[in-house]
Amino acid sequence: MKLYSRPLSPYSSIIRCIAYYKQAPIKVVSPPPGSPIPEEFRAISPFNRIPVLITGSGLTVIEASVIAEYLEEHFPEPPLLPADSRDRAIVRMATRATELEVLAPVMELFELLYLKSKDEPRVSKLFRQMEIGLAEVEKRLGQGPYALGDDMTLADAWLTPTRFVFNSFRQLADRPDLLDPYPKFDALEQRIVQDPVLSLVWYEMADGLEVFLGELETA
């Protein structure tokens, strides 16, 4: 299998997290260089985005949530979804809340704030959505060691890159106190950097960020 990914891409980092945890035989490759990803990549990825998984039989799988479920089914051990259907629903709600109500608005806000957008209503709406999303995720987080309890789940794969993004985002937004109302979400960083798999992804993102900032400086 082949995974198109970049170190700093949060959606790709979710998939690398799963692949590393399962020690899945997946070759991680980069799309062609450039930001945005060059048009030629559309031949592989219909929406010109990463991550993209090419399976052993040649199927192209896009969308991080779909790739995540595919990997969970294809490499069931060690599991990232609990055995009980009630518990699985809880993990899936946490991952969806993280994906749709936290990561999606924060990624859009990143772009709007970076471009110094004057679209105040859109910016406010996204902040509100993100804050409601964070409050919901906060409610679901346990005392550890993993996001939802004793075992690593798909929720950790989603939350690790999402938490990473907030270190840069609160700087860009000039809101150092942004995560104060969400102490458990904020404290995920300490747990992540102590875990062999989650920290690997965290530091890959950190290295990717350094490269990205270096490129911005020389641009």
Ligand SMILES: N[C@@H](CCC(=O)N[C@@H](CS)C(=O)NCC(=O)O)C(=O)O
């Ligand atoms: N909904 C998509 C989002 C993927 C996404 O937005 N990927 C970003 C990188 S994190 C991307 O490829 N952006 C296009 C670009 O960088 O040119 C998913 O879940 O996979």
